[in-house]
Amino acid sequence: MDFDLRATEIYNDFQHFPSNNSIVRSNHRNDAYTILAFEILFNNYHQVKKFRREEIGNLEILIKSLVAPPDDSIDIFYEEIDVDEQHYHIVQVKNQNLMPSEIEAAFLLMENTISTYLKRPSDVRKNLREVIAKTDFSKQYKAFCTYYVIHAGSNNFIRRQKSNQRIVTFEELTILEKGSRQMSVPKYSFRIDNANNFIVNNFIKDDYQHANNDLPQSLLCNFNGYDLAVLNNKYSNTLLGRNILYGLNLRESLNKASKTFEKMFETIDNEPELFLFYNNGITIISSHFNTEKGDNTENIMIENFSIINGAQTTSTLGEYLRNAEINQDTEKIEKLKKVFVLTKVYEINSKLKNHEKISDRIKIFNNTQTPLSTRDLVSIRKEQIQLQERLLNVGGYPNVFVYIKKGESSPSFPKLYPHQKITNEVLAQLALCGFYSEPFNAKDKKLAIFENENKEEYVLNPTYDKIFSIERGILYKKSPDQINELLFIYKLHNDTKNFLKTFYKDFVNRISQTPSKNEFDRNKTIQVDKLKRDLEIANACLFYNVTCYFEIRDMFDSYAQDVNNLSFDTNAYYDNKNNYRENLKAAFRDLCYNVTIEIIRVCSQGDNVVNWLRLERNQIIFIEALRTHLTSNAMTLVERYNSFVVHFKTVEIV
16 A cells, blocks of 8 residues: 555545544645544554545544544544443654654643543543543543554654553554555565575475475574564554564563563673573464575565564564664664574465464464463364354354354354354353352453463363363353343443433533522532442443342342243344333343442442452452342342343243
8 A cells, every 4th residue: 555645545535524623624635644544553443444435434433533623632532442441542643754852742742631631621622522522531541541643754662651652653554554454464574594594394396286285384494683673663563563463472572570571681682692592482374485595694585474472572672672772772783683583484375275274273382381361272172162052053042153263253144133242252251240240350350261370170270160161161051041141231231331321421411501599509519520420330330230130130030930931032122122122221220230330339439430340359349238239128129120020021931
């Protein structure tokens, strides 16, 4: 893609869009770069390859997140929703070559604007205020903001750069766009230590031999550390870039305080030539590799590749180079050029029989020496495959499709409702809060669910074991109907949350704008603060609310006749037949959601809601308060729960 040509296309297509408060103003071609940056950098989220004005859905996405000038130095305000958490991406785009001091000033301006908004929204410009108001952003999410400066220059780091600051150049955006087409690095050349110092296994002479071969061609050699560092720094500034470069090698880069990180730095400083012997090396999967002769050197050219083992090594080399460049330390850069890293490269492409299966297994088996940190690496385990098959009950009902690895597509048959398509990661979180009444663990242990702790008594680890073990796991003990209800409650929570958010925001506006009737009514701050507090809780309490529903079931099911043989009317819900959906949301709010909000409001005592929910001790406090509430209000709740079942669990389970 020609970056500037694409900007011109966007400018010609989006001039005067929208008609009032245009994001792309007439005679302001630079405005188009904001859409272009959003198109590439956030493609993982919006999934639009090229924005087009003729597509109504495209326009809705742009209006939701892009700020029309004047914009208070923020061009993009994007809300990322991850199950029960929100993260905010705040971006300034400049078609200029920014110097480090200008980049630092841009970050400061954005941070100051956000601080101003949180203190007094009316003090920021209307265009930005309206975009932020459409999201759930509030004080509790200030620590969940990432700031980006995107510019036309070459500087992609500054001194004292904060961990939540990203600098992305137009050149890097171009690289990301190319890499995102196949989620791999298109092409790169690496210097090796000595000419002819490499081994090619299963050498394939021609296409005919390749077509009759069941084994991948592989290369063993030593790549230059400086080349790897430069490569890392081209891709590591963004999540999209890291996904392209590191594919399924999903362990994050080493913490700078870790001993391994320090030891790598010490080795480069003191014994760069010995780095090769101290480090385990890296593994790469590519579609093709070849040698390139140079002056007294030999390079290896790799195409369409990802580093599937060695992200920590490569990112540490990148960090070393970045520090050296910031400090203009040419001596350290020269030392890095003396570093070589043992590298295995596998050539896997469509010419190879069973290439997808072989690729998956190489990725998994190359990561079994270290803790697993992603669900993709367990996707070939029998308990995952069997669970997927068990819940996709072709010919029966209900049907649930569990995504056990990235890139899977749900089947076209049998028919699946929206709530019946779920990742195994989210399913595990819901099982923890719904079936085990562990809302904190559901929230906190997301990243640890699939880690391999190498304990003989467990499948991977205790949490994974009690969820996925074929012999002991709760997902094998519960029936498909029970799992379907769990997923439906997840859907019902989210739909009810949207209903509550609309109500709370409208109610706050009405209270604020209604004239005071008497002296007791003049100070409305307390009322407004309570409503805002309840809105914050409603946004963050997913796992606690699911726990609340199943605690109510456990306590009062014996009072509801034949409840275990009844299910919700899914057809009526999605069709909203006889206002079924709206009535169910209102009943769920009264039975469950309001209870969850009230208990968290009382127990948290004004603490930051997100922080309060992240403390393990508060799980016990919540459960005890919930059970006390249920027993204290048992008579009322029995009647309410019975009415809930009678009106909404109307379909008999066959």
